[in-house]
Amino acid sequence: PVVDNEEKGKERKVGLSLAQEAKGGLIDLQPPRGTRDFLPEDLRVRQWLFGEFEAVARLFGFEQFETPVLESEALFTRKAGDEITQQLYNFEDKGGRRVALRPELTPSLARLVLAQAGRAALPLKWFTIGQCWRYERTTRGRRREHYQWNMDIVGVPGVGAEAELLAAVCAFLQRVGLGPADVVIKVSSRGVLSAVLARYAIPAAAVGPVAVVVDKMDKLPLAKVEEELAALGVAADAAAGILAATQAASLPELEALLGPGHEAITELRELFALAEAYGIADYLQFDASCIRGLSYYTGVVFEGRDRAGELRAIFGGGRYDALLSTFGGEAQPCAGFGFGDCVIAELLKERDLLPVPAHQVEDLVVAMDEALRPAAIAAAQRLRRAGRRVDLLLEPKKMKWVFKHAERCGAARLVLLAPEEWAAGAVRVKDLATREEVDVLVADLV
């Protein structure tokens, strides 16, 4: 509570914070920095997008799950330097617990699978859509939250899982009108990095941290990348070997580098063959420079990009067979992807493929006389029970306003309760498309 402040001779309004006082009494109307409000028209677009995500997930037989947006910080404090964990939105709660707003959904899935302690029949195909958070200190004014659609398959060791996941994401792209001419899915494997590290006798455990550094190659000068690799114990010759492998322009060229029959080559060949069977090969392109910045990937990795290469990744995913065991649980083969709500909306908007769903009711029910309000309520309830979307006017309005409002809410019909018609037990129904008017007994009203 704010107290009077006589000594300065200034009467302060009780209950206003200093910040409000400073702004003449108005609270800050903007959402917290880096976050978005979704007005009804914005949320209708988002619900359309999520509806497409959910429709594809169901077509592929996936089941929906959900976990809290708040997690133990420990779920994300891996030491490999992933940008996503460097920007954790973490804090100590009032119970002294170290918690974080989740920056991604995969660790929560891993926690949930381990919590099932074998009760969840494998293979499981689970999906979720959830808000994810980051806390960037830089003043770039970037968003601090976005929504992600995640699809994961647990318990399938072969690249059939990755093929199924790629087919699902292509099914989504097709549904929203984005073909292979619009989106390319770059595919590679962490096995490429593992092979090069092995050649230079660098411990396999380094592949995660090394990948995080190599993933920054198109954002940092080469010298900085080599410096960070050296800090990880990767000598200059090994760094050169890594960079050469990530520049390989084709699978045959990579095979020439790694040697024939290497596991990474075999699994990629098998994946491209399965992609032909799914009819999605035109979306895919082997690209050894596709690394992905999450340290826990262990095999195939992929990311979706707009063909023009102007936007950030649309989605990304891959195999992460070690994640469950790093949480102390039984290792399980896992593969999945994350698909954000922002880049896809940018791309669809650019292509004029983003629908603008309108607010839509079917009937606008109006009591023309306050004495008929109970009858109007009864008529509205009857229509609602019949499944019609009804906007019941809650106070008297002039007809000019009523017609304007009917247009605003896209009503198909006006249902008017007026004394004359009511005397005969009828209501006046006006079709707003044909302008036809009919008197209908309430009992016949649907």
Ligand SMILES: OCc1cccc(Br)n1
């Ligand atoms: O994709 C990285 C990321 C994580 C959380 C929130 C936002 Br915005 N972006």
